[in-house]
Amino acid sequence: MKRLNENDLDFLRELSNIGVGHAATALSQLIGRQVGMRAPKVSIVDLSSVPELMGGSEKVVSGVYLQVLGDARGAILLVFPDDSSRALINLLLKRVDEPLSEMGASTLKEVGNILASAYLSVLGNMLGITLIPSIPSLAHDMVGAVVDIVLSDLGEIGDTAFVFETEFYDITNDIKGHFFLLPGPDSIDVIMRAIGSKNG
Amino acid sequence: MDKVVVRIADYRIAEAPATLVTYGLGSCVAVALYDSEKRTGGLCHIMLPSSLGDRASGNPKKFADTCISGMLKDMEGHGCKVDRMVAKIAGGARMFDLPNKEKSSSIGERNRDAVLIELAKRRIPLIAEDTGENYGRTMEFHLGNGDMLVISLRGGTKVYRDEAL
Numbered sequence: 001m002k003r004l005n006e007n008d009l010d011f012l013r014e015l016s017n018i019g020v021g022h023a024a025t026a027l028s029q030l031i032g033r034q035v036g037m038r039a040p041k042v043s044i045v046d047l048s049s050v051p052e053l054m055g056g057s058e059k060v061v062s063g064v065y066l067q068v069l070g071d072a073r074g075a076i077l078l079v080f081p082d083d084s085s086r087a088l089i090n091l092l093l094k095r096v097d098e099p100l101s102e103m104g105a106s107t108l109k110e111v112g113n114i115l116a117s118a119y120l121s122v123l124g125n126m127l128g129i130t131l132i133p134s135i136p137s138l139a140h141d142m143v144g145a146v147v148d149i150v151l152s153d154l155g156e157i158g159d160t161a162f163v164f165e166t167e168f169y170d171i172t173n174d175i176k177g178h179f180f181l182l183p184g185p186d187s188i189d190v191i192m193r194a195i196g197s198k199n200g
Numbered sequence: 201m202d203k204v205v206v207r208i209a210d211y212r213i214a215e216a217p218a219t220l221v222t223y224g225l226g227s228c229v230a231v232a233l234y235d236s237e238k239r240t241g242g243l244c245h246i247m248l249p250s251s252l253g254d255r256a257s258g259n260p261k262k263f264a265d266t267c268i269s270g271m272l273k274d275m276e277g278h279g280c281k282v283d284r285m286v287a288k289i290a291g292g293a294r295m296f297d298l299p300n301k302e303k304s305s306s307i308g309e310r311n312r313d314a315v316l317i318e319l320a321k322r323r324i325p326l327i328a329e330d331t332g333e334n335y336g337r338t339m340e341f342h343l344g345n346g347d348m349l350v351i352s353l354r355g356g357t358k359v360y361r362d363e364a365l
Contacts, residue, residue: 047262048208057224058338060353065296137296141353144208144224145336148247149296151208152227152307155247155262 009042011195012164016040019122020166020179026118030111031091033170040166040179047151054079054178057144061085062100064112065149066136068120071129072187075150076116077180079143080108084175091175100140109136115179127194150182206230209262211244211271213278220341225291227308229315229331231268232288232341232348233324235280236362241343242271242280248307249314264314272322285324288348288360289315290339292331308332328360 017039024037051057062085068074080088088111089097089104097104116133124131139146164181183191202218208228214220216239222230225245234241244267251263260266272282292312305313312331319326330337330350340349348360 048210048259051208051224063296065298067298134298137298139226139295139334139336141226141295141336142224142338145226145293145295146224148224148226148228149307152247155209155258156253 008192008195012191013040013042015123015126016042016119016164016166016181018126019119020164022122023115023118023179024168026114027111027168030114031088031170031175033091033172035168035170035175037169038167040164042164047155050147050151051144054143054147055081057142059143060141061143061146062108062138062140063143063146064109064116064136064138066112066116067134068131068181068183068187069134070124070131072131072190073184074187075153075182075184076112076119076133077147077150077182078112078115079146079178079180081176082140084177085140087174105138105140109138112136112138119179119181127191128197129190129194150180153184154182206243206245208245209247209259209267211242211261211267211274213240213242213271213274214343215240215278216343218343220343221339223338225337225339226293226295227291227306227311229264229289229291229308229311230337230339231264231271231315231319232339233271233275233280233285234288234341234343234346234362235275235284236286236346237284238278238280239343240275240278240280241341241346242275243339243341244268244271246311246315249310264311264318268315268318282322282324286327286346286362287319287324288328288341288346288362289326290330290337290348290350293336294332294334295336297334327362330358330360 028035060082120131166179206222220243247262292308294306335354338351
């Protein structure tokens with residue numbers, strides 16, 4: 001795998017900034033409230049530290065997982081803390097959903113789908129490559145267990161993950177989420193080639 | 201009480217009265233090996249079945265085969281004997297329903313199967329197992345008596361006692 005330099009990381013950070021901006025707009029339209037986002041952190045992290053990064057292995061979260069298909073492979077994992085996922089469902093279904101119902105689960109998956117599609121279409125357009133999200137899948141459980149899937153996908157070939165991390169928040173600040181884009185190992189090359197051809 | 205935390209892709213060895221604990225197992229598998237005579241045990245948290253894959257590389261403690269052999273060697277260094285050991289395992293869930301991966305077995309199942317093979321190779325009896333399904337688990341391994349506790353959101357706390365002891 002090609003090693004990324006600071007410039008490459010900056011460029012990817014900028015791309016993600018725009019992509020996540022679109023995703024935040026899509027989410028605002030869906031929930032009818034202003035949604036903000038923090039500038040994405042693009043980092044290379046040690047795989048075994050990922051559960052701690054998200055608040056400790058035993059913290060309960062809702063995770064929506066989508067595979068990225070098309071010219072570059074990878075995965076997107078959206079992680080909502082338990083109270084934020086409840087707040088999202090309340091907002092969209094206009095009722096309290098406790099315990100998590102089938103309808104609540106579909107709602108979260110749909111939110112994941114909208115965010116991922118918005119993000120990938122921007123990224124794909126800017127890079128001139130096709131990126132399509134798979135059908136979303138949901139797990140409501142301890143964060144350590146939820147992130148296992150991406151860790152083992154990536155762990156096969158290395159000990160580090162390349163992570164884009166963004167936080168969403170709405171104006172009343174009761175909805176937060178983390179957006180992780182984990183490019184597959186070959187995808188970095190595809191993305192860097194696309195950047196190269198864009199920059200002439 | 202003395203609690204020793206085992207991180208993902210790692211193992212730890214301790215003796216009574218300590219407790220070894222590993223949090224948030226999804227498709228990962230935790231393997232607890234216990235030598236009741238020494239009241240010493242090892243707990244590992246593996247991520248992947250085999251270090252022999254085409255693209256496998258990196259930390260040997262993330263793979264079932266290399267992690268278990270490393271932990272065993274280390275336990276023998278602490279005076280444990282393989283022929284006195286018993287094993288308990290937990291984890292290996294399928295956390296997400298992936299539509300296009302349904303036909304092949306999940307990473308969780310492959311992890312579990314790889315662990316069973318490593319144990320069988322060394323004739324270490326597997327005396328308790330809490331694996332599969334689609335939920336996360338935390339495992340505690342009490343070295344005072346060899347108990348394995350499996351804690352999950354779905355199933356509460358389950359205790360696996362070694363009846364022979």
